Amino acid sequence: MDVTDTRAPAAQRWRAPVASDPVNASVALPGSKSMMSRALVLTAASVGASSLASPLHARDTRLMVAALQAMGTRVVTADDALWLVHPRPLRGPAQIDCGLAGTVMRFLPPLAATGTGAITFDGDPHARTRPMAPLLGALEDLGVSVERDGGQGLPFTVTGVGRVTGGEVTLDASRSSQFISGLLLAAPEFDRGIVVRHEGPPVPSAPHVRMTVDMLRAAGAAVDDSRRDVWEVEPGRLTGRAWHIEPDLSNAAPFLAAALLTGGTTVVPGWPYHTSQPGDLLRDVLVEFGGRIALTDEGLTVRGTGRIKGIDIDLSEAGELTPVIAAVCALAETPSTLRGIAHLRGHETDRLAALAAEINKLGGDVTETDDGLRIRPRTLRGGLFDTYDDHRMAQAAAVIGLSVPDVELSDVACTSKTLPDFPHMWDELLGTSS
Numbered sequence: 300m301d302v303t304d305t306r307a308p309a310a311q312r313w314r315a316p317v318a319s320d321p322v323n324a325s326v327a328l329p330g331s332k333s334m335m336s337r338a339l340v341l342t343a344a345s346v347g348a349s350s351l352a353s354p355l356h357a358r359d360t361r362l363m364v365a366a367l368q369a370m371g372t373r374v375v376t377a378d379d380a381l382w383l384v385h386p387r388p389l390r391g392p393a394q395i396d397c398g399l400a401g402t403v404m405r406f407l408p409p410l411a412a413t414g415t416g417a418i419t420f421d422g423d424p425h426a427r428t429r430p431m432a433p434l435l436g437a438l439e440d441l442g443v444s445v446e447r448d449g450g451q452g453l454p455f456t457v458t459g460v461g462r463v464t465g466g467e468v469t470l471d472a473s474r475s476s477q478f479i480s481g482l483l484l485a486a487p488e489f490d491r492g493i494v495v496r497h498e499g500p501p502v503p504s505a506p507h508v509r510m511t512v513d514m515l516r517a518a519g520a521a522v523d524d525s526r527r528d529v530w531e532v533e534p535g536r537l538t539g540r541a542w543h544i545e546p547d548l549s550n551a552a553p554f555l556a557a558a559l560l561t562g563g564t565t566v567v568p569g570w571p572y573h574t575s576q577p578g579d580l581l582r583d584v585l586v587e588f589g590g591r592i593a594l595t596d597e598g599l600t601v602r603g604t605g606r607i608k609g610i611d612i613d614l615s616e617a618g619e620l621t622p623v624i625a626a627v628c629a630l631a632e633t634p635s636t637l638r639g640i641a642h643l644r645g646h647e648t649d650r651l652a653a654l655a656a657e658i659n660k661l662g663g664d665v666t667e668t669d670d671g672l673r674i675r676p677r678t679l680r681g682g683l684f685d686t687y688d689d690h691r692m693a694q695a696a697a698v699i700g701l702s703v704p705d706v707e708l709s710d711v712a713c714t715s716k717t718l719p720d721f722p723h724m725w726d727e728l729l730g731t732s733s
């Protein structure tokens with residue numbers, strides 16, 4: 300993979316294809332963005348080389364690889380199916396492009412602090428508005444030099460002196476679990492490790508924090524997560540290892556939704572029996588919508604009836620599933636309430652506002668609440684659906700377009716953030732590829 304070009308692709312308008320028949324497909328999903336980001340960060344901080352099997356080729360991983368390379372890590376991406384990472388001392392000066400990737404902007408500053416020299420972080424225009432302040436404050440509390448050109452967020456410069464003392468730090472991670480994950484991932488390198496305490500409204504995305512803890516332990520770190528809202532990582536050297544990246548279960552959402560909505564069947568091969576990916580919650584959500592599921596050695600099979608029941612659900616553990624779930628709710632027969640997702644206002648775009656605005660433009664009836672969305676059934680019509688550079692808004696629009704003719708996405712190329720092949724895979728699912 301050529302990792303040198305980290306720019307967002309040019310916008311590409313796209314008319315979502317309508318499903319003329321029930322779908323009947325097996326959809327192999329590329330690797331999990333979240334596992335990739337963690338594996339890359341951990342390998343760069345390890346002693347000895349590592350390999351990543353079934354790596355995800357997408358903008359977020361290109362950004363992460365390019366960033367690690369800019370800090371001195373050797374990453375070999377010549378073999379599409381197996382990437383190799385040779386850790387080297389991390390050092391500046393370096394300019395890091397975070398794009399719109401939360402994992403890059405939240406996971407790398409703590410790691411950069413363990414290196415030497417000035418490492419500057421910036422990203423796409425909207426990335427400058429994504430929450431960062433609690434993480435920057437925590438780094439400052441740990442004695443790290445942070446020059447805040449952007450005030451509360453990007454751009455900023457972390458200047459490392461080759462060591463971080465570490466110790467206890469308290470922060471409010473209610474706006475993003477990634478603040479905690481970022482600190483934990485770098486903490487084995489800190490002289491005293493770290494004790495992170497969260498104080499504030501609940502931390503979202505619990506499975507993602509568990510994924511961080513699981514992967515740290517797999518790399519050899521000692522982590523204590525037995526106390527509520529407290530995470531402790533002991534200092535110690537991580538060891539290089541072979542990582543196998545699971546398929547991205549959150550990116551399965553639109554393909555599984557297509558089975559529900561068209562009364563068809565979708566199989567996702569390689570769906571793990573046990574995983575920390577929040578996308579695994581789809582198994583419960585799809586049943587609540589009225590689908591039938593089976594998890595076997597063949598993968599996850601989802602069968603739909605074409606009729607959708609509205610749901611009332613707390614999505615705080617799996618906020619990234621919201622756009623596709625909201626799209627299904629907009630096509631359901633009864634009202635839905637999505638709760639526990641106020642933090643989505645700080646995602647790729649303000650997803651609560653964006654979903655309400657775009658679904659309502661198509662004739663929908665969506666209202667924002669303090670912490671989510673209320674969605675009432677309406678007959679939708681075609682029209683322009685703005686995707687706000689957000690891969691999951693594009694997926695939501697494609698799902699609505701399955702049964703609503705003439706839904707046109709302002710841009711489908713933004714799906715390259717985590718699934719560059721999305722338009723092609725969608726055509727294959729529907730048998731509309733030319």
Ligand SMILES: O=C(O)C1=C[C@@H](OP(=O)(O)O)[C@@H](O)[C@H](O)C1
Nearest residue numbers: 333475476477503504507618619
């Ligand atoms: O750590 C991760 O890989 C992620 C954590 C979550 O972030 P938030 O807690 O900010 O929602 C999730 O939404 C994001 O897609 C990926």
Ligand SMILES: C=C(OP(=O)(O)O)C(=O)O
Nearest residue numbers: 399400401402619646647
């Ligand atoms: C919120 C998301 O991404 P990020 O890692 O950029 O926060 C997402 O993929 O839905």
